[in-house]
Amino acid sequence: MKKIVSGFMAAVLAMACIVSCSKDTPKNSECDITSAWVDGAQYEQYFYNKADMRHDNIASSDEEIVFWVKSLGALPQMPVSFSITEGSTINPANGSLQDFSAGAVTYTVTAEDGNHSRQYKVVFKERQAIVDTMTLYSFEHAETLEKGATYHVFYEINPYGQRENIWASGNAGFAVVHSDYTPEQYPTSQTPNGYQGKGLCLTTRDAGYLARLMHKPIAAGNLFIGSFDGSMVMSNPLRCTVFGIPVNRQPVKVAGYYKYQPGAEFTNANMDIVPGRTDEANIYAVFFRNQNAAGESIHLYGDDVLTSPYIVTKAQVASLPATSEWTRFEMTFDEGSVDASVLAAFGYSWTLVFSSSKGGDSFEGAIGSTLYIDEVEVTYNTNGTAK
Amino acid sequence: MKKTLIILVLAMVLPTVHVMAEGLGDGLSLKVKAGYSIGASTPYGMPEAIEGIDAFRLTPSFRAGVDAVQPLTGRWGVSAGLFVESKAMDVAVRTKGYHMEMRQGTESIEGVFTGHVGQQISMLMLTLPVCATYTISPKLELRAGVYGSLLLNNKFTGVASDGYIRRGGPTGPKIIIGDTPEAQATYDFSDDMRKLQAGATVGVDWLPWSRLGFSLDLTVGFTSIFKAGFKTVEQPLYPIYGTLGVFYMFL
Structure with missing residues (x-):
């Protein structure tokens, strides 16, 4: 009797599995930037602190990434690198040199599934000193x-x-x-x-x-x-x-x-x-x-x-x-x-x-x-x- | 509570069926059945957003009641019955981008959930199956038909944990759902379940001894366990259960 029951259960479970398991893993729909940074000792001079050269833990709701620099006046083209969702792609290219002195650069991250994308504005801003008392x-x-x-x-x-x-x-x-x-x-x-x-x-x-x-x-x-x-x-x-x-x-x-x-x-x-x-x-x-x-x-x-x-x-x-x-x-x-x-x-x-x-x-x-x-x-x- | 109910229902149904049997004349048989069921309330075809099943725990589901079988012509006949049955489920799944929407009054959260879901369902119901029967041999009888169920008691509860909801869709802002008791999201959609269900049933009775036999039944729901318009669970869930039981034949 026990055998019959367990045999029966095995049959039902096998059926459930045929229904449920016969599928490919879906492609990822997410397309986030999770961190962003500027690499290279030659760029340190443009920042007050090394800590300002990277943003870890970028919030999922963020659409703007701000790098604070001393001055925009003499800012050369900067290479910004990103961590992005597995399987997604980013344009302009990850780590490519871009000119931020004239304003924000918009990056588009496209998900692995090709159907979803997000746009992020990366902007360099001058830290404004408090001059008043x-x-x-x-x-x-x-x-x-x-x-x-x-x-x-x-x-x-x-x-x-x-x-x-x-x-x-x-x-x-x-x-x-x-x-x-x-x-x-x-x-x-x-x-x-x-x-x-x-x-x-x-x-x-x-x-x-x-x-x-x-x-x-x-x-x-x-x-x-x-x-x-x-x-x-x-x-x-x-x-x-x-x-x-x-x-x-x-x-x-x-x-x-x-x-x-x-x-x-x-x-x-x-x-x-x-x-x-x-x-x-x-x-x-x-x-x-x-x-x-x-x-x-x-x-x-x-x-x-x-x-x-x-x-x-x-x-x-x-x-x-x-x-x-x-x-x-x-x-x-x-x-x-x-x-x-x-x-x-x-x-x-x-x-x-x-x-x-x-x-x-x-x-x-x-x-x-x-x-x-x-x-x-x-x-x-x-x-x-x-x- | 459940036991009392079963006894009550049997006490009500048995004399009725007996009277019916007398009226119908020759060949009517009456089978008192009890069985153990396993199965699940599941979408037809697993959605892509369910990445996998982590655990499927057997839950005590049973089915007990009476079938009355009336032979008609040749090997064909009809059967009708009344059963008390429970259909329970306890499953843990992993989701990726599972669409969900929660509404309470004017409050709502809509989005996709990636993480773990522990889901418990229990339903206690009165079921009325009506079938055509076909006798292969004196020991073996097949049946196929439809059933209707009235739910006496139902629960749909669970816990979402260790993941996140993205509001609006896969590119929306995240809400992290933790794995500690304070940080998990528990839910209870019992009130959103239908009270009447219908479906198809097939079964076989095997009578190795003169009055005692085994029965095997499969029931497949036509109706989702949820009311129309309920959106939190993306796909309709249909109860699919198999019952292995014993029966005793009167007459």
Whole structure:
């Protein structure tokens, strides 16, 4: 009897296998650039740091790859090499000399299957030195991104009149499941009613049913200097927030105006109400060394932005009491020892972070908590730093 | 729960069939059957996006009930039956670029998934097969026909892990799905399953002893296990099961 049963099972399985296994491996449809670099000692002189000559871990959502150089004026033709998806091809040729001095060069990566392709703009930009003794962030510049989802993306115009995409938010993560929302329904948006002109509005939102399944029930409004990699939004959200941009000056003080109203019910990551707890806003800044001893780029992430050994100095606003009036806040950096020549070569980065829920990174907070921010002034240390 | 149900159904069905048998006259036989099934709910033809099957675990699926067979002319006859059966499946597959779409209210994620999927399906149903029968010898009878099933209980749950979704298609932004419990994506589409299924069935009864015999049945679904319009699972899944059983013949 046992024999009959096992013989029968073998027959059914064999049948299933005939149905399922008689096929060729499909050709790869993906066509990504995963890293990009410039090789050759003769090209090092055009960069402030060797770390600027390579980009590893290019996000799957990226369509622009920026190499930061000292000057475009005397930039010779550069050979940019790429790692691309297995089986795909790239045009212009991988590692070929191209002229980037006049603008971006567009590379097309075509998948092994021949049916899919992606275009990447590779652009060389001049690192712009901060020449003023302070910088003012007024949140006047936001564009409405319309790519499957519609939300605000903040940017700055530097004193040279150039656009700088220094700001990032978690909106891209929220957009994964809320592509039908309007910009004002996102956690991070621009408000027409700033302290002066427009301003920044951060609201802790209900992340929705699908996010709740993943134990990520709320999305705090946040804005920070750095970039956001939405690919980790489900698996490791603390690695989505990539903090920092290189600077040639050391910030010593940040001040600005805020309004804050905590939401009614404070909830934890399981969306259980925590009685008696009131949500808090958070504003902090971190100044850190952006290369390790091996000359590789260092970024801070959500899980080490306040604890990394590369941190030189940091600042945090002690408390942000609830207020419906625009109220001034101020924070001063701790003492920190800075190497002037490293600073002049953009060897340090800094980030400035605003969040409508202090525990938002661990999905604790109150839906509805709203933090408004405007007219943020950053003051730099001008004693003995290079221009 | 399941056991109680089977007993209940048998208790209801047996007297009915008995009465029917009396009315139909000569030659009617009644077979009480119980068997063990194996099979799967599967697309017809494996999609390219399923790279391979990592594991196929046998799940306890059974089929029990009654067949009434009425000879008509010569070797031909008809049979009708009522069965309680379960069709379960537990499979682990690897996908590459498997199209999926998840919707919940206004929320949606649409894209292609590359990674591992652990899939569990269980369905408990009442099945009514109607067949033409052909007697080869007093010991061997073949049948072929159709069946309808009413689902009493159904589950379609699983875990996607160790891979990524690319939103919109193979060139869209990735969402990494991890392999730790917090980073996996679990899903439950039980509510999207049909309550009524239909299909074709063929079988053979072998009667080596006077009243006790073995039966072998194959059922193939015409209907997907999902409701029309359900898009998360790209292909319709059809239940295909084989049952090896024993039966006892009355009359």
